[in-house]
Amino acid sequence: MIEKTYEPGSVEGRIYEQWLKANAFAAGAGAAPGADTFSIVIPPPNVTGSLHVGHALNNTIQDILVRFNRMLKKDVLWQPGMDHAGIATQMIVERQLMEAQEPSRRDMGREEFLRRVWQWKGESGGTIMNQLKRLGASADFSRERFTMGENGAPDDQMVRAVTKVFVELHERGLIYRAKRLVNWHPGLETAISDLEVENIEVNGHMWHLRYPLADGVTYEFPIEFDEDGRPTAFETRDYVIVATTRPETMLGDSGVAVHPDDERYASLVGKFVDLPLVGRRIPIVADEYADPSLGSGAVKITPAHDFNDFEVGVRNDLEQINIFTTRGEIIDTAPEAYRGLDRFVARKRIVVDLTALAEENSTRGLDHIEDKKIMVPHDEKSKLVVIEPFLTDQWWVKADVMAGPALASVREGRTRFVPQQYENTYFAWLENIKPWCISRQLWWGHQIPAWYGPDNRAFVAHTDFEAQAAANAHYGKPVVLRRDEDVLDTWFSSALWPFSTMGWPDETAELKRYFPTSVLVTGFDIIFFWVARMMMMSLEFEKTEPFHTVYMHALVRDEKGQKMSKTKGNVIDPLALIDQYGADATRFTLAAMAAQGRDIRLAINRVEGYRNFVTKLWNAARFLEMNECRRVEGYDAKANRLPLNRWIVGATARAATAITKGIADYKFNEAANAAYDFVWGTFCDWYVEFAKPIFMGDDASAKAETRATAAYVLDQILKLLHPFMPFVTEELWAETGKHGPARDGLLMLQEWPHLEGLEDPEADADLNWLLNVISSVRSVRTEMNVPASAKLPLIMVGADETTLRRLVASTSLITRLARLEEISPQSEIPSGSAQFVVGEATWALPLAGFIDLEVEKARLAKDIGKLEGEIAGVDKKLANAQFVAKAPTEVIEEQKSRREAAIDRRDRIGAALARLS
């Protein structure tokens, strides 16, 4: 017996265990012999992560695709795994050490610290994998991979993959080491990539500083102008004014730049200024970077602490003077007064000191301060720490070179984006890509396979043994090597994910079978971080694209359209949704709202609505069971006699087509809605209602056919809904399997319905007529305020043979569903009746003494008004010679038949109205 209520909480865990026990998620489970493959690699969630609603959407979509393709009997692999998430994970463990008042990372040393991180990873990392299981994810968890492998050891396959890629890219000249400005995180004391920096606009200031000219040099600076902007008055100055948003960087100034065409300063190029507070003599250079229209037109140049200034410095051979420690404090080579000060403290101190200078001498020190909105680089994760351009030695990937093939793949259609518009985003970034800084000054991650000799020459090699050999050969004697302490950017290893998870660099069977993958499902926010880099790495090492299709799904926002964030407190926890409404309702909601190219505003009431849908399905199945609708061995859906049953199998076929097409086109909302409409709006609302009188009647053969058909259609529904709602469908599959022929296994391994050829236009016409009559009676009853309890007679006038035949076949149905007393064909409409028109016939509900004539007249008049409007519209079109001449004939025919139908209807209703007065 199917329970009275469906309780997801008690069913889901049990069903999931059954799937696991049956090994139904394993690669190739249920596949037809020799079937095509379908493979997906999961976007590996951070090992520190927990399931948020974005993951829920991402994995719901993957699971729908995977379950669908598995039911198509393909050889399916959904490859799961996690990312070691270098920075995030290291921070978590460091914080734990701090909270437990244990020795810090540096105090305990690298080896012990890493042991602790692995320990933590083993204990509490991977929560998210269990949370994915709650969602119903059918990934092959036996193949779970981690970006750092089992234990991070050099001979671990995942580590070998990274090492091989690094070494070979280095050999090919695509990885190099160089001293460049990087985005430096002074809190974490590591470099980060430009993608991990977020520029945030803040209210800042522009400080205008006077730099005195050296060697007694003066010049004439224009201070008044005529209408045409020509200078009319000058003053003699022995200083230049430079403007900066970061006064503290003046400690590292090594030049002042003016534009080569700026006449005001032409005489100063090649002269020097004495840097205030520091006393350094620095040159004035001409460089096009200086914009004459901004501020005074002269800019201070700090090559070691600004990306633009760095370039200016290189062009003009200016010194690169670093003024910060790795923690963003002023270094000891700076003037004593500032040593050891934090960046922002130093800024204040310098402004104070420059102000003091100005008070002593009005041609020195601070000129003035201007309020200005400025863009400040922040750490993209915390959005709190200001990122510092910092000069260090780092490892870089020549991303611009590798971008070429990655661009070509998409341009030439070997990989396509869905929706396509994201290709533009991809192109725009790859066309302007900058070198990728891949080294991080962390401990948690893939340690860079480079060893340094006594003179700091780097030997890049697969193993220390190999490096040692190379070094010994190079120096001609045994030397002591020191391994690079740094690790690689997390995204370096994630970039290899589609093939490293399949065993690369070993030539495994999986790699051969499942790579390249079929589709990547991910959010657009990691196109650059991940998608583009997987493309580059795969094309470089496997000479093929890692996936044929990239499906980009939307961002999930709250119902007001705001990004969910912990600080805003508007986070919807998918696990809470699953607890409250069930995994199926949660999944169905996400799928139903996943329209392409549009953000999802998740509204709880939608989840509630789809929870109700789960209940509806449950109850329908329960009703069928109660009415002994059992599957029949050898049932043939094409052999039905009753129009009702011929109609429903045809409608099922249409629904199957729509759902199949929706999933295949990545239009999950269309598939979900087609399923919802069919199951609720057609199967439950009409078919089951029509079936009731048959079940209660005594026509044994009709009863048998309808029972068998109902059971058959329910089976199809369970299959069609399974990718969206795996739990409730699997449970009902088992319940309905208790009667009738034995099931051959789990629903998730059944074959997807192929129902072509079941459509039956004749039955459709019969049933549409029936729906129409019943709806019309119901509508009239409501509008006439007829109590639901009142059973009325229905009179039909002017029916043709078809209608009579239909009426004979369906009298009991109509009587029941429209709550009638009896139905009789008559030759005349009784006076005082409410009337309506279906087809050629006019129908009447004799309500004399009961209906309000005026209300009925108004109702009919309103209908006529609508029809008149429609007729007028069509007439106008048909009267237009251009329309008749140019519109396609089928459109014209359609308009004509619409017009006829409307006129016919209007006339009949008009006649009904006339009878009332």
Place this chain on the structure above:
RNA sequence: GGGCGUAUAGGCUCAGCGGGAGAGCACUACGUUGACAUCGUAGGGGUCACAAGUUCGAUCCUUGUUACGCCCA
């Protein structure tokens, strides 16, 4: 500043689309109906942001404007 996207029911969340404006929620009325009140039946409600253009015909295509969102600088 450059790029991308979105504007559809007097409320909310959203479909759709070159020829007849849709769903769910909310709302109103009714509910003695042997699956389901997590329900049923019916109903009200939109000049599809604004303007111009293309077209026989525009909610849909083009351009512009406005508003909002996102990405990049």
